[in-house]
Amino acid sequence: MANQTHDDQREAVEEEVVRNNQEEVERAHKKGPGDDRKRTRRAARADMGGGRSGGSGKALVGLGLAAATAGAAYYFTTKKSGESRGNGKRQSNNSYQGPTISDAPDHVLRGRAKENSRNNQEGRALVGRTVTIDKPKQELYAVWRDFTGFPRFMDNVREITKVDDVRSQWTIEAPAGATVKVITRIVEDVPGETIAWVSEPDSQIETDGRVEFADAPPGRGTYVRLLIRYKPPAGTLGQMVAKLMQREPQVQARRDLRRFKQLMETGEIPVNASPSGRKSESPTEARV
Amino acid sequence: MRALTWHGRHDVRMETVPDPEIVNPRDAILKITSTAICGSDLHLYDGYIPTMRSGDILGHEFMGEVVETGAKSTLKKGQRVVVPFTISCGNCFFCQKTQFSCCDNANPAETSDASETLMGHPMGAAFGYAHLTGGYAGGQAEYVRVPFSDVGPIVIPDGLEDDKVLFLSDILPTGWMAAENAEIEEGDTVAVWGCGPVGLFAIQSAFAMGAYRVIAIDHYPSRLKLAKQMGADILDYREVEVLEALKEMTGGMGPDAVIDCVGMESHGMSIDNVVDTIKAHAYLATERPHALRQAIIACRKGGRVSIPGVYGGFADKFPLGQVMEKGLTVKTGQTHMQRYLRPLLEMIGEGKLDTTFLISHREPLERAAELYRHWHDEQDTYTKIVLKPEMAKPRTQAAQPAMATA
Numbered sequence: 001m002a003n004q005t006h007d008d009q010r011e012a013v014e015e016e017v018v019r020n021n022q023e024e025v026e027r028a029h030k031k032g033p034g035d036d037r038k039r040t041r042r043a044a045r046a047d048m049g050g051g052r053s054g055g056s057g058k059a060l061v062g063l064g065l066a067a068a069t070a071g072a073a074y075y076f077t078t079k080k081s082g083e084s085r086g087n088g089k090r091q092s093n094n095s096y097q098g099p100t101i102s103d104a105p106d107h108v109l110r111g112r113a114k115e116n117s118r119n120n121q122e123g124r125a126l127v128g129r130t131v132t133i134d135k136p137k138q139e140l141y142a143v144w145r146d147f148t149g150f151p152r153f154m155d156n157v158r159e160i161t162k163v164d165d166v167r168s169q170w171t172i173e174a175p176a177g178a179t180v181k182v183i184t185r186i187v188e189d190v191p192g193e194t195i196a197w198v199s200e201p202d203s204q205i206e207t208d209g210r211v212e213f214a215d216a217p218p219g220r221g222t223y224v225r226l227l228i229r230y231k232p233p234a235g236t237l238g239q240m241v242a243k244l245m246q247r248e249p250q251v252q253a254r255r256d257l258r259r260f261k262q263l264m265e266t267g268e269i270p271v272n273a274s275p276s277g278r279k280s281e282s283p284t285e286a287r288v
Numbered sequence: 289m290r291a292l293t294w295h296g297r298h299d300v301r302m303e304t305v306p307d308p309e310i311v312n313p314r315d316a317i318l319k320i321t322s323t324a325i326c327g328s329d330l331h332l333y334d335g336y337i338p339t340m341r342s343g344d345i346l347g348h349e350f351m352g353e354v355v356e357t358g359a360k361s362t363l364k365k366g367q368r369v370v371v372p373f374t375i376s377c378g379n380c381f382f383c384q385k386t387q388f389s390c391c392d393n394a395n396p397a398e399t400s401d402a403s404e405t406l407m408g409h410p411m412g413a414a415f416g417y418a419h420l421t422g423g424y425a426g427g428q429a430e431y432v433r434v435p436f437s438d439v440g441p442i443v444i445p446d447g448l449e450d451d452k453v454l455f456l457s458d459i460l461p462t463g464w465m466a467a468e469n470a471e472i473e474e475g476d477t478v479a480v481w482g483c484g485p486v487g488l489f490a491i492q493s494a495f496a497m498g499a500y501r502v503i504a505i506d507h508y509p510s511r512l513k514l515a516k517q518m519g520a521d522i523l524d525y526r527e528v529e530v531l532e533a534l535k536e537m538t539g540g541m542g543p544d545a546v547i548d549c550v551g552m553e554s555h556g557m558s559i560d561n562v563v564d565t566i567k568a569h570a571y572l573a574t575e576r577p578h579a580l581r582q583a584i585i586a587c588r589k590g591g592r593v594s595i596p597g598v599y600g601g602f603a604d605k606f607p608l609g610q611v612m613e614k615g616l617t618v619k620t621g622q623t624h625m626q627r628y629l630r631p632l633l634e635m636i637g638e639g640k641l642d643t644t645f646l647i648s649h650r651e652p653l654e655r656a657a658e659l660y661r662h663w664h665d666e667q668d669t670y671t672k673i674v675l676k677p678e679m680a681k682p683r684t685q686a687a688q689p690a691m692a693t694a
Contacts, residue, residue, distance in 0.1 A: 134384075155397075221381075256397075265393055266380075268360075269396075274345070274424055274432075276305060276341075276345060276425060277295075277342070283425075283433075284311055
């Protein structure tokens with residue numbers, strides 16, 4: 001809510017997390033074992049780091065961190081106070097009661113369901129994308145865990161240097177030839193499954209994100225899902241400019257994941273670099 | 289090197305452009321020995337395919353000699369290879385299922401967006417065919433870069449000359465898959481719309497697969513003659529009521545399978561086609577699917593519809609109710625080339641398939657631009673054009689097509 005202070009909001013958020021957790025557990029108890037597994041797994045996956053208590057208990061790591069670090073908690077679990085996903089008694093003049101029945105990740109929700117989703121945050125855009133890669137998830141995780149390799153398949157990431165075990169400095173190309181520097185800190189790291197990160201307070205962009213690796217149906221490899229939440233540098237206008245320059249995170253996420261898939265499956269990143277009658281182009285550089 | 293470049297509707301030129309280079313480990317560079325102009329090149333020539341850029345090198349039917357290889361290419365310098373027009377990685381889900389033209393990796397990330405928006409999923413990649421399909425330079429040139437050269441190209445034994453194997457690059461497998469998609473059974477009558485190169489090869493393939501009878505529909509006399517020569521019964525739609533003819537010739541049943549080898553730029557002066565043409569010129573529609581509409585109406589109940597013809601987007605007045613009510617099966621798609629290369633090469637070697645009967649012109653590459661005009665304007669005489677970069681000076685007179693004199 002626009003008129004709410006950060007503190008109020010944060011407090012509400014923390015209450016919310018606790019309540020949601022209780023609800024989740026209760027719901028899980030009411031349902032059959034199969035449903036329970038699905039539900040808790042989904043809940044753990046869908047939440048960008050502020051994990052729920054679930055069958056596995058792995059997601060608790062995220063929750064612990066969220067409680068420990070106020071900043072991170074703000075990034076992870078913010079939701080509008082007074083509204084809770086799935087509590088069934090949302091105050092609203094709209095009869096729509098979603099998204100309690102949709103088994104879809106938050107980044108594809110729309111309308112009210114999107115506003116009410118766990119990962120929604122005032123002033124931040126959430127983008128996500130899932131691809132199937134025909135490799136085991138451990139192998140994909142291992143490549144992803146080494147952030148310094150990202151520039152190979154992330155088009156707008158010029159360089160990533162390691163600061164320490166959990167922190168890296170990213171040099172990212174921004175619209176109109178500018179670059180921005182972001183320091184990210186890993187806040188969740190489950191080998192073979194999840195890596196989540198947030199930007200440190202002195203970064204030039206406020207962002208957080210996570211990548212998840214889940215087994216695809218048998219014989220089909222791994223579903224890799226990238227979720228990025230960010231505050232567009234110059235608000236909505238900035239987002240539009242970024243879109244025009246094809247530097248918008250949604251586009252970037254789509255292309256970066258595609259290149260990651262190409263690299264992992266074929267050992268190279270296909271480029272259409274070839275001769276043409278256009279004098280300005282080199283036959284060895286990719287062209288759009 | 290010299291290459292044929294696209295500059296707009298009905299504007300292609302021979303130009304000097306930089307030579308291709310190895311970019312990725314699995315690449316190879318070929319020196320082109322033979323390349324052909326395809327019917328689907330006419331869709332580019334007519335400006336029907338979006339995302340072309342001025343300066344793009346055309347050509348997706350080519351073969352040549354390996355002159356350079358990347359570290360992970362399995363080809364060797366000096367080998368003669370034919371290259372399938374689709375580019376496939378060989379690793380992805382689709383390639384492993386042998387749905388090679390659906391390859392998920394060959395189309396670069398940057399050029400995948402447009403087709404993902406248009407089609408729901410990114411298209412596979414092809415040579416010399418717009419940026420929707422990757423924007424890779426084509427082979428109507430002296431040299432070409434072949435990505436994933438360990439998957440696509442097929443090595444040709446020394447005894448087989450270029451003209452016999454060149455069409456493995458597209459039209460022969462495409463005609464073959466067209467017939468395969470028609471799921472031909474013993475005793476079947478198959479109707480084929482369009483007697484261009486793909487249609488002619490579809491006729492040949494249909495017979496090879498056991499069709500009892502093939503009925504071919506076109507309006508160019510020399511193309512119909514070639515179809516007749518392949519053993520088909522022929523219908524010139526300008527002098528026959530096609531639907532009635534097909535029904536009468538099949539005892540009232542209609543053909544068991546129909547094959548649309550025409551695609552998005554159907555000819556003819558029927559009302560629906562005239563309307564489609566006007567809409568296409570006003571950018572209100574992308575297709576002129578007259579032949580396909582007719583094929584679906586003609587097909588017998590419970591029959592099969594095979595569509596090798598190229599379509600690019602949304603077709604108006606598609607007879608969906610007819611497909612449903614008659615219980616038709618529709619099969620289509622860009623050809624899964626790598627599936628067919630080896631078996632077809634063997635059949636060529638054994639003399640079971642004739643691949644040269646449709647070549648009407650063998651010309652130097654340097655004349656490519658003017659030949660595009662002929663290919664577009666004189667489809668009766670120009671049934672298939674093969675270009676040879678090595679061929680000496682341009683001839684003053686076009687070679688007489690073999691069939692015209694027959």
